[in-house]
Amino acid sequence: MKTNCKKQETENKKQKLKNMTKSELIKKIRQKKSFLCIGLDSEYEKLPPHLLESDDPLFEFNKAIIDATIDLAVAYKPNLAFYECNGLKGWISLEKTISYLNMKTDSAFLIADAKRGDIGNTSRLYAKAFFEILDVDAITVAPYMGSDSVQPFLTYPDKWVILLALTSNKGATDFQYLKSEDHHLFEHILKTSSQWGTPDNMMYVVGATQAQQLESIRRIIPEHFLLVPGVGAQGGSLQEVARYGMTNDIGLLVNASRSIIFASSGEDFAEKAREEAGKMQGEMEGLIG
Amino acid sequence: MKTNCKKQETENKKQKLKNMTKSELIKKIRQKKSFLCIGLDSEYEKLPPHLLESDDPLFEFNKAIIDATIDLAVAYKPNLAFYECNGLKGWISLEKTISYLNMKTDSAFLIADAKRGDIGNTSRLYAKAFFEILDVDAITVAPYMGSDSVQPFLTYPDKWVILLALTSNKGATDFQYLKSEDHHLFEHILKTSSQWGTPDNMMYVVGATQAQQLESIRRIIPEHFLLVPGVGAQGGSLQEVARYGMTNDIGLLVNASRSIIFASSGEDFAEKAREEAGKMQGEMEGLIG
Numbered sequence: 011m012k013t014n015c016k017k018q019e020t021e022n023k024k025q026k027l028k029n030m031t032k033s034e035l036i037k038k039i040r041q042k043k044s045f046l047c048i049g050l051d052s053e054y055e056k057l058p059p060h061l062l063e064s065d066d067p068l069f070e071f072n073k074a075i076i077d078a079t080i081d082l083a084v085a086y087k088p089n090l091a092f093y094e095c096n097g098l099k100g101w102i103s104l105e106k107t108i109s110y111l112n113m114k115t116d117s118a119f120l121i122a123d124a125k126r127g128d129i130g131n132t133s134r135l136y137a138k139a140f141f142e143i144l145d146v147d148a149i150t151v152a153p154y155m156g157s158d159s160v161q162p163f164l165t166y167p168d169k170w171v172i173l174l175a176l177t178s179n180k181g182a183t184d185f186q187y188l189k190s191e192d193h194h195l196f197e198h199i200l201k202t203s204s205q206w207g208t209p210d211n212m213m214y215v216v217g218a219t220q221a222q223q224l225e226s227i228r229r230i231i232p233e234h235f236l237l238v239p240g241v242g243a244q245g246g247s248l249q250e251v252a253r254y255g256m257t258n259d260i261g262l263l264v265n266a267s268r269s270i271i272f273a274s275s276g277e278d279f280a281e282k283a284r285e286e287a288g289k290m291q292g293e294m295e296g297l298i299g
Numbered sequence: 300m301k302t303n304c305k306k307q308e309t310e311n312k313k314q315k316l317k318n319m320t321k322s323e324l325i326k327k328i329r330q331k332k333s334f335l336c337i338g339l340d341s342e343y344e345k346l347p348p349h350l351l352e353s354d355d356p357l358f359e360f361n362k363a364i365i366d367a368t369i370d371l372a373v374a375y376k377p378n379l380a381f382y383e384c385n386g387l388k389g390w391i392s393l394e395k396t397i398s399y400l401n402m403k404t405d406s407a408f409l410i411a412d413a414k415r416g417d418i419g420n421t422s423r424l425y426a427k428a429f430f431e432i433l434d435v436d437a438i439t440v441a442p443y444m445g446s447d448s449v450q451p452f453l454t455y456p457d458k459w460v461i462l463l464a465l466t467s468n469k470g471a472t473d474f475q476y477l478k479s480e481d482h483h484l485f486e487h488i489l490k491t492s493s494q495w496g497t498p499d500n501m502m503y504v505v506g507a508t509q510a511q512q513l514e515s516i517r518r519i520i521p522e523h524f525l526l527v528p529g530v531g532a533q534g535g536s537l538q539e540v541a542r543y544g545m546t547n548d549i550g551l552l553v554n555a556s557r558s559i560i561f562a563s564s565g566e567d568f569a570e571k572a573r574e575e576a577g578k579m580q581g582e583m584e585g586l587i588g
Contacts, residue, residue, distance in 0.1 A: 182444065186445070
C-alpha cells in the first residue's frame with residue numbers, strides 16, 4: 011500500500027520548469043491579450059456524466075478544460091474545497107492537475123485558492139505544502155491573523171501571496187466595511203499588509219461585485235495586481251473592473267469559474283467552455299486596447 | 300493504482316460512532332477532570348527517529364500519543380498544515396488518525412484545526428470534506444468573509460464551528476484590536492457571529508496570551524465554549540485563563556501542542572507526553588474544584 015501510494019505521488023508530481031515573475035506575467039497577458047483566470051471549481055457532482063467512467067474524472071475534466079482554453083487564459087485557479095471534499099482521490103486529482111499545468115509549454119499562472127493562514131510556525135508548513143509539494147505560483151491567504159501568518163509565504167522567491175482584501179460574497183459586508191479611524195477594515199489591511207511584501211510577491215483579492223471601491227483601493231495600492239472574482243455567476247461587471255482597477259501593467263487577473271467550466275454538461279463541455287472563455291478574452295482584448 | 304488508493308481510503312475511514320454534543324462534552328470534562336485539548340501538530344522532522352522506519356511514522360506517532368493520554372485529555376486537535384505539507388501521505392496519516400480516535404471507546408472531541416472559510420457555495424464543500432469525509436466533531440473557521448462563509452458548517456447537526464476571535468500569535472495585534480464604534484474588531488465578530496449559531500454549535504478561539512481580554516469576552520458570549528491555544532510553548536497562563544474564562548459548565552478547552560507531544564524525542568516520547576499532559580490535567584482538576 012505504502013509503496014503504491016508513494017509511487018502514485020511521484021508520478022503525479024513533476025517540478026515546475028519556471029516560476030512566474032511579475033514581468034513574465036505581464037508579458038503573458040500582452041501575448042494572449044487576456045487577463046482571464048479560469049477557476050477550476052470542478053465540483054464532482056456537476057461533471058459531465060460521460061467522464062464518470064474514467065479512472066480520474068476530476069483530472070480528465072480539468073485537463074480537457076485546460077487544453078481547450080490555454081491560449082485564452084493566463085491563469086488557472088483550483089479552489090481547494092472542490093478537491094478536499096473528495097478525500098484522498100481529490101488530493102490526487104489536484105496534484106495531477108497542477109503537474110499537468112506546470113508541464114505545459116504554454117505556461118499559465120497557477121493559483122491555489124486555499125485561503126490559508128495560521129500562526130507563523132504553522133503557516134511555514136502551509137507554505138511548504140503549496141510552494142514545495144504542490145508547486146503552485148500563488149496561494150490565497152486570509153488576513154485576520156496578521157503579519158506572522160502571511161510572512162512565511164513571502165520567503166519563497168518568485169512565489170506569490172494573494173491576500174483577501176474585499177471579497178465578492180454577501181458576507182463581505184459583515185466585517186470588511188467596519189470603519190476605524192476613517193478607514194474601512196479592508197483599507198487598513200491593504201495599507202498594513204502592503205508593507206510586508208512588494209508588488210512583485212503580493213496581490214490582493216477584490217471582488218468584482220465591489221467595483222465601486224476600486225478607485226480608493228488603487229489609491230492605496232497603485233501597483234499591485236488584483237485577483238478579481240465575481241464576474242460571471244456572481245454578477246460583477248468586467249467593464250467596471252477594468253475602468254477603475256486597470257493599471258499601465260494591466261494589474262488585473264479576472265476570474266470566472268462556473269460560467270466557463272460548466273457552460274455545458276454534455277460531451278461538448280470543453281468546446282462550450284472555450285466559447286465562454288473566448289467571449290471574455292475578446293472583451294478583455296478590447297479593454298487592453 | 301486507482302483501486303489500491305481507493306482501498307486505502309476505505310480502510311482509513313470508519314464512521315464515527317457518536318457525535319459530541321455540548322452536554323456530552325461537559326460530561327466528559329467532569330469524568331476526566333480535565334479540559335485539556337492536545338494539539339497533534341505532528342511535524343514530520345521532529346518525530347522520534349526510531350519511528351521513521353515504520354510504514355506511516357506520522358500515524359504511529361499520533362497513535363502512541365493518543366494511547367498515552369486519552370484518559371487525561373478530552374479533545375485532540377490535528378492542525379491540517381502538518382499533514383498537508385506531506386502531500387498524499389500526509390492526508391492518509393490524517394485520515395487514519397481521525398479514524399483511530401473515532402473508534403476509541405473512550406471517545407474524545409475531535410477538532411480539525413483548518414481555519415477554512417470561503418464563499419457560501421465553497422464553504423459548503425469544505426463542510427462536506429471535514430464533517431462527512433474526515434468526520435471530525437469541529438473545524439476552526441476564519442471569520443473575515445462573514446456569515447455565508449460560516450453558515451454551511453452550521454447546517455450539520457451536532458457538529459461545531461470554532462471561529463477565530465482573538466488569536467494567540469503576535470500578528471493578532473495587526474487587525475483584531477482595530478476599534479470601530481468603541482468596540483474592537485474581535486468584539487464585533489463575537490457579537491455578530493454569535494447570532495449565526497448557538498452555544499450548542501459554535502465555539503471561539505481566544506488565545507491564552509490574550510487572557511486580559513477574557514472578562515470582556517465573557518460579557519459578550521457568557522455561554523460559549525472557548526478553545527484556548529497558547530498555553531505551553533507560546534507562554535500563556537492556565538490560571539489566568541481559568542480565572543477569567545471559566546463558566547459553570549467549565550466552558551473551556553485549553554490546548555497544548557508542542558510542549559506535550561515533543562516533550563521527548565527519544566523512545567520514551569509517549570511516556571514523557573503523558574507526564575506533561577498529566578501535569579496539565581492535575582492543574583485543571585484543581586481549577587475545576
